[in-house]
Amino acid sequence: xxxxxxxxxxxxxxxxxxxxxxxxxxxxxxxxxxxxxxxxxxxxxxxxxxxxxxxxxxxxxxxxxxxxxxxxxxxxxxxxxxxxxxxxxxxxxxxxxxxxxxxxxxxxxxxxxxxxxxxxxxxxxxxxxxxxxxxxxxxxxxxxxxxxxxxxxxxxxxxxxxxxxxxxxxxxxxxxxxxxxxxxxxxxxxxxxxxxxxxxxxxxxxxxxxxxxxxxxxxxxxxxxxxxxxxxxxxxxxxxxxxxxxxxxxxxxxxxxxxxxxxxxxxxxxxxxxxxxxxxxxxxxxxxxxxxxxxxxxxxxxxxxxxxxxxxxxxx
Numbered sequence: 001x002x003x004x005x006x007x008x009x010x011x012x013x014x015x016x017x018x019x020x021x022x023x024x025x026x027x028x029x030x031x032x033x034x035x036x037x038x039x040x041x042x043x044x045x046x047x048x049x050x051x052x053x054x055x056x057x058x059x060x061x062x063x064x065x066x067x068x069x070x071x072x073x074x075x076x077x078x079x080x081x082x083x084x085x086x087x088x089x090x091x092x093x094x095x096x097x098x099x100x101x102x103x104x105x106x107x108x109x110x111x112x113x114x115x116x117x118x119x120x121x122x123x124x125x126x127x128x129x130x131x132x133x134x135x136x137x138x139x140x141x142x143x144x145x146x147x148x149x150x151x152x153x154x155x156x157x158x159x160x161x162x163x164x165x166x167x168x169x170x171x172x173x174x175x176x177x178x179x180x181x182x183x184x185x186x187x188x189x190x191x192x193x194x195x196x197x198x199x200x201x202x203x204x205x206x207x208x209x210x211x212x213x214x215x216x217x218x219x220x221x222x223x224x225x226x227x228x229x230x231x232x233x234x235x236x237x238x239x240x241x242x243x244x245x246x247x248x249x250x251x252x253x254x255x256x257x258x259x260x261x262x263x264x265x266x267x268x269x270x271x272x273x274x275x276x277x278x279x280x281x282x283x284x285x286x287x288x289x290x291x292x293x294x295x296x297x298x299x300x301x302x303x304x305x306x307x308x309x310x311x312x313x314x315x316x
Contacts, residue, residue, distance in 0.1 A: 033142040033143075034100060034142070034143060034144070034147065035097065035100050035101065035102040036142070036185070036204070036205065036206070037139045037142050037143055037151070037185075038093055038096050038097040038100060038102060039097055039102055039104070039105060039204055040135070040139065040185045040188075040204055040206070041089075041093050041135070041136070041139070041151075041154070042089075042090055042093035042094050042097060042104055042105075043105055043107055043202060043204060044131070044132060044135055044188065044192070045086045045089040045090045045093060045132075046090055046106075046107050046109075047107070047109055047128070047192060047195055047196075048082075048083075048086045048128055048129075048132060049083055049086035049087050049090060050108075050109045050111075051109070051111055051114075051124070051125065051128060051195075052079050052080075052082055052083035052086065052125070053083055054111060054115055055079060055115060055121045055125070056076065056079055056080060056083065058115050058121070059118055059121070061073070061076070063117075063118050064076070064118055066118070067117070067118035067119055067122075067312070067315070068170060068312045068313065068314030068315040069168075069311065069312050069314075070310070070311060070312070070313055074311065075168065078164055078168075079125075082161050082164070085157055085161070089154050089157075092154075093154075096150075105201070105202050105203070105204070106201070106202075107196055107198075107201065107202035108196075108197045108198055108201070108202075109195045109196060109197055110195060110197040111124070111195055114195075119315075122165065122168050122169065123169070123299075125165050125168075126162075126165040126166065126168070126169060126299065127191070127267075127297050127299075128192065129158065129161045129162040129164075129165045130162055130267050130297060131183070131188050131191055131192055131297070132158040132161070132162070133155065133158050133159050133162050133180050134180065134181050134182055134183040134188065134269075135183060135185065135188045136151055136152075136154065136155040136158060137155070137180055137181070137182035137183075138182035138183045138184050138185065138187070138188070138283045139151070139184075139185060140182075141283065141284055159180070163175060166308065167307055167308045167311055168308070168311065168312065169299070169301065169308055169312070169315070170308050170309060170311065170312030170313075170315025171301040171304050171308060171309070171315055172266065172299060172301040172303075172304065172305075172308055173265055173266055173301070173303050173304075173305055174305055174307055174308065176265050176266025176267065176303070177244060177245040177246055177265075177266050177267075178245075178246060179245035179246035180245045181243060181244065181245040181267070181269055181281065182281075182282075182283050183269065183283065183295065184283045184286070185204070185206050186206050186207060186208055186209050186288075187209050187294075187295055189204070189206055189208035189209070190208040190209030190210065190211050190212070190294065190295065191211070191295065191296070191297060193208045193211070194211060209291060209293070209294060209295070210229055210230055210231065210291075210292065210293040210294070211229060211230070211293065212227055212228075212229045212270065212271070212272060212293040212294040212295065212296040213227065213228045213229065213296060214226070214227055214270060214296045214298050215227065215228055216298075219260060219298050219299075219300055220260065220300060220302060221260050221261065221262045221263065221264050221300065221302055222259060222260060222262070223259065223260045224257070224258065224259050225240065225258045225259070225260065225270065227240075227255075227258075227270070227272060227293075227296070229272065229292070229293035229294075230293070231292060231293065232272060232292065232293060235254070235255040235256040237274060238254075238255040238272055238273070238274060238292060239252050239253065239254055239255055239272070239273050239274070239275065239276055240252070240253050240254075240255050240258035240270060240271070240272055240273075241270065241271040241272075241273055241278060241279045241294075242258075242260070242261075242264075242268050242269070242270050243268070243269045243271075243279065243281050243295075244264065244266065244267070244268055244269075245266070245267070246281075247281050248280070248281055249278040249279065249280055249281060250271070250278040250279040250280075250281070251278070252273075252276060252277070252278040252279070255272060258270075260300060263302075264300045264302060265300055265301070265302045265303045266299065266300065266301075267297060267298075267299050268297070268298055268299070268300060269294070269295040269296070269297055270294055270295055270296045270297075270298065271291055271292075271293070271294035271295050272291075272292045272293045272294055273287070273290040273291055273292055274290055274292055275287065275290040277290065279291075
């Protein structure tokens with residue numbers, strides 16, 4: 001089996017970041033699944049880079065101070081570094097896609113009210129980074145073993161980004177679970193696809209899941225969740241499924257009594273289904289035919305830690 005080393009990408013990345021970067025190996029021949037993973041990953045990184053670029057230009061130092069941060073420079077430095085990482089990922093993934101015979105998509109995004117304030121921006125970024133980790137985990141089974149190593153080099157960096165956004169929340173756990181949660185590409189697009197402003201020019205050949213919105217604010221243990229999605233007008237014969245990292249299956253409850261259980265902490269993925277059988281925390285066996293909408297991602301910050309409060313002591 002032959003590999004192509006992406007020297008041009010690595011060289012340009014080194015010039016931009018002044019850091020040595022390990023070349024990512026890709027096949028010169030590939031399956032349709034492998035091309036889909038490369039395409040999906042580079043579009044997701046485009047979304048992340050565009051989001052951070054707009055966020056950095058949107059706010060002044062005083063906005064971060066007003067949002068409760070002990071240092072605005074600390075936040076802007078990290079967000080700038082994260083965007084630089086995403087740009088490097090894009091270059092590498094696009095070059096890898098071209099080597100496998102694919103043509104990279106160039107997408108445009110509209111983040112609307114997500115950029116309304118520093119608080120809404122960082123809350124959205126927290127979800128986006130969680131999705132980045134979940135996306136790589138959920139797509140790993142589509143790659144042969146020799147490419148999992150390359151994908152893992154990006155996954156571990158996305159996980160570091162996710163940890164930093166947990167810190168910036170000011171209220172949550174830095175590492176809320178010893179396990180993460182995999183999502184399929186279709187599920188990730190169901191959450192993030194609404195930010196793509198022109199879907200026709202950014203067609204991944206995937207059908208997103210039905211987008212689900214949790215309408216509650218300030219969700220805590222004991223909150224009765226209310227939701228909105230196309231095709232859902234009541235609660236009869238519908239069930240909510242909540243999965244956290246490390247759970248083998250979802251907590252399945254009637255939608256009318258979809259209450260966040262005691263002990264919940266960190267990110268939660270929520271689906272609405274038409275079956276009382278819990279969804280599996282496994283992308284290869286999760287019952288897609290039972291899914292009516294979702295997932296939606298929300299965070300329950302029930303175990304505040306000292307580090308986030310030190311970084312953002314005046315958060316609300």
